[in-house]
Amino acid sequence: MTMFSSTQIPHLMRTMVAGILGMPENHLRVITPEVGGGFGSKLNVYAEEALMCFIAKRIGKPVKWIESRRENFQCTIHGRGHVDYYELAAKRDGTMLGLKLKLIQDIGAYHQLLTPAIPTLSVLMMPGLYKFKSISADIIGAFTNCVPTDAYRGAGRPEATHGIERMVDILAAELKMDPVEIRLKNFVGNDEFPYATTTGLMYDSGNYAAPLHKALAAVDYTARRAEQVQAREAGKLMGIGISTYGEICAMGPSAALPAGGWESATVKIEPSGQVTVMTGASPHGQGEETTFAQITADELGVGINDVMVVHGDTSVVQYGIGTFGSRGTAVGGAALFYALQELKAKIRKFGVMLLGSENVSLVGGSCVDQSTGKSVSFAEMVVAAHHAKTLPPNTQPGLVATYFWEPPNFTFPFGAHIVVTEVDRDTGGIAIRRYIAVDDCGKVINPLLVSGQVHGGVAQGLGQALWEEAVYDDNAQLVTGELTDYALPRAHFMPFIESSHTETPSPVNPLGVKGVGEAGTIGCSPAVVNSVVDALSTLGVRHIDMPLTPEKIWKLIQAGGHA
Amino acid sequence: MIPQTFDYSAPQTLQEALALLENGERKILAGGMSLIPLMKLRLAQPAEVVDLGRVPGLNTITESDGIVHIGAMATHHAVETSPIIRAHCPLLAETAGQIGDVQVRNMGTMGGSIAHADPAADYPAALVALEARIHLVSAHSDRTVGAADFFQDAFVTSIEPGEIVLDIEVPVEESNEGSRYEKFPHPASGFAVVGVAARVRKSGDRITMARIAVTGMGTHAFRDHAAEQLLENGASIAEAAAVVGASEQPNADLFASADYRRHLARIHAARALAAAVSRAS
């Protein structure tokens, strides 16, 4: 049985569908071709996926199933769905002490793969980048007759970040402090890492003020505040919103995930010297094919075009977990790195043999005898390993290495987003004037791919902040079940995103990377809402729930902030 | 999302098309931007579709004796970019440029759009404000209807069975006229939550004629005579805009309540009028 599925988790898909159908797992082959973005909705095993296999087996013929867009809206999963009640304790000088949350999660009608794990992540992420002495949370899972909720880009962390970043701004407003000042005062200090949070996490590394200062400089914060004073005098509603977010990435240690949190990589050097990498991760647009080829090329000293990255076929690739939770490079890439180290050690053995010297180092693909300067090329060592006329002691022919890497911890990226908005007093419409994103995802391997992840994440965050909402009518019918009703950002709406980075390496993995797939979405929504609340603060507005639809904003303005 | 099966014909002449349409089970296909989604949802299940795409001459845009004739099969893109329309009725070009997206403007036609008569469509406001006339023909008849009478209700027009929209006749905007279409688009569909077309004629600083037409607010586009008269009697734009839609029961939906829609109509009327007045100078 061969199943083609647009999924983020081909191996888990095979295990689960084989289990559901009671067939031997090794009789099912799952192939995930080049597929489109999942953002969590493909981090699941849907009834239809098992059903199609069942039908194909029953009728003995190939079966193809294409969902309509409406079915996609109604029969996969939704994200977020929180009602959060926060209480925050702080000293008059702005030092935050405690945070309390009652979180009501709309579970939907059924549990999907990770449904209850999502609000759990929210609670873990509650403190954000700040030092709290005490944290308390209750999660209430409410079954409803709505579409089930599960992982959607950020999965629990955007919700938590939204909560804490709104609370920090509310506190700042209450104490008449600048939102920058109150953040700087409460950040975990650079000398405090690794930092144990009251929610049980161990933050790996950080320099939380760095991206904030960079973003403030980029937007010219002092000048913007001065501009805001003038704008207000002219009757305009201009807002400046900041979010300094943290997140939990590189999912994750196996203890934290129901079916293992490791990742696998196999590297094969072919006799020609070309390299095949098989990753258990299942990229679907993130560009890990490129990143992994870069890592491989750098480690082995081969050309990037000599590396082929293969994924998404359970009959070809060793078991893996998949791509989600900003884990592709931070876990899958680390597995690859370790597999490459094993291969390099083996290649060096052939270098030692061919050079007849122990004083040999592997540099840029060649082995160099440090005493004589003589060297053997990558190609020569690869051929020697495959032709195997003679072998180094205790060494097998061939050049293949597989590594299953268990991460010792999550990674904890962070960053600062600043949004300048202007609210149309007449219509309640919101215009984004500036968008600054400074993200620290650890070591950046491919700047182009990293900024692409930030841009897309910000677009999703903006959509969530401004429009996106699953609305049901009184009969529980989903009324935003088509793209004619459910608004996503389009090109002419999106602002130019001024994206840059700081780099604080993670000690968790040898690459020093942290993960960036979800950063934009996590940093964005509180920055936008903080900005609009700031714009309306002169009317006494303290908080607005997402999405910030024009009518909602207009009503607030009409009611002088008290709608 | 698969249409009910149907027969398809593509007549080569207008006479052939009109003869086919004598049979009421047949439905006209122009650009298909409204009909095809309806057929996919099976809200329309015609036995036969008559594609006007190959009838020559139905998409021409000409001007004679102060009237611009726009063939029903002229696409929104053609209306948006036509030098004749841009010169003689810029309001219409401006409106066409705000319909949907590029792909829709390339396929969608003016005739198809107005015959469908979506309450949130953009053209009706402009056509009503321009006092355009809709030219309808059948195998046995030939008549024109004023735009304000043509749009009768949501998805209802004065087209009789067997009739097609042949062309749209738009009076040339005079040199002392200014016009403007202001729209609040739905962020997802791009349709007008509210759209207001304003057209004014000035003599010195005095507004001698005002036309204000609103789409998206009610079941169909309407002219707001009360607001027009206020302006013509010397009231300010703010005063006139403040009464727009007073006698209408606005639509309410997920995106905009009735109150908000009425408010948007007034805001956009004020903006459209201000721009129209400045253009008339």
Added chain:
Amino acid sequence: MRRSNGVLFMKNIDLRLRVNGQAKEWSIAPGDLLLDVLRREGYFGVKRGCEKGECGACTVLVNGKAINSCLMFAAQAEGSDVLTIEGLAQGDVLHPLQEAFLDLGAVQCGFCTGGMILSAKALLDRNPDPTVEEVREVMAGNYCRCTGYEKPVEAVLAAAVVARAFVPAASTVVSTFGASPHNSQAGHHSANPRSAPKSKKTDDKKRSSVLLGGQR
């Protein structure tokens, strides 16, 4: 017509058109959408996204104009010249838009990319020097959930610069090629373009060869 004993029967239609420069003759049903027919015939670069004309993933050029092939009956395309993303490159030589999308990292999952590039091509064909706003307005017909549009917009502007610099003297080149459609769903190997950071290519020789050889 076409009725027997009052029972309607559906008659297949012979459709003749050109796809990517090649003459085609296909038998279609009246209800077949251009999207369905193109995919059935192997042009898998035409994507089925929303089927309601909202997302633009099914964009193709019909007689040079970008349209949603999900909202066009194939029968309406009789006699037309259709360009799909498969027809943009000449063999291994990519169109400047495709080059720019790859160089600038404007492709992520790639589902919307074909439609985006075709929308952009139609724009550049009629306006070789568009503003950012014009590019964004044209791209507004193509939903993308991955890129936030920033790099695609940048890529279109970059391609426009390249294209303007190398307008061939004779612009009457008629495309007669038509890459045979390939099944983008078949391979499980990495087919993603390598978008490793390379300096923005401004290799004049390469660019001019791309342009002179490419479809205009």
